[in-house]
Amino acid sequence: MDPYEGFREFVRGRQRALMRTAYLLTGDAPQAEDLLQTVLMRTARHWGRLADGGNPDAYVRRALINEHISWRRRGRPETPTAWPPETPSGPDPGDESLHRMALQGALMRLTRRQRAVLVLRYYEDRSIDETADLLGCSPGTVKSQTNHALGRLRVLAPELADLLRDVDPEEVPR
Structure with missing residues (x-):
């Protein structure tokens, strides 16, 4: 076998x-x-x-x-990078691409644990309990890490404030 x-x-x-x-x-x-x-x-x-x-x-x-x-x-x-790169001169490549680059750069500046919480909660659309189970921590830790990570993202990438304004760490959009 x-x-x-x-x-x-x-x-x-x-x-x-x-x-x-x-x-x-x-x-x-x-x-x-x-x-x-x-x-x-x-x-x-x-x-x-x-x-x-x-x-x-x-x-x-x-x-x-x-x-x-x-x-x-x-x-x-970890290899530090200069994200997001300087704004290109010429035509605007689109807000979505700029937002994606700014978000990626800000994510890389979070702690690994905060990044893991955000990836599980918002990219993989996991609940608080599922995320806690995967990370081996309590749901309260997931909530506080999510709250801290979102707050840090707001500071690191103020240009994403409109995208992050309505994100509630207590709920995952389903």
Whole structure:
């Protein structure tokens, strides 16, 4: 019997979504690839147990978050960048692109934990309880981290104030 039976199919089916999450956590494509590869290698070792009644998707997402947060403790350097880049001269490329760049730059300046909370809550549309479960903390911690992260985003990217004004850390838009 193949100990990785089903693992290859899981990776093929979920790789794009997991890569997006890894990218949102790291803000850097090569780091996201490293993060995902590290987590998938560890997941492969436990695949038999996960496939027999576990929740592989939740396991991998939680592993992504935990590994990303622990990289800093182990001395993985973060590469600071000058986000957003200087405003280009000439025609405006569009408010949506500028907002996306400003948001990405501001996200990269949050702590890893705050970034993870925002990615889970607003990108993956997770509830407070789901986010708390994935991060291994209390719902109150998720609420306070969300509140602190949104406040920090408002300071770091005031040009996004209109987008962040109506965001309530207590509710996830469904």
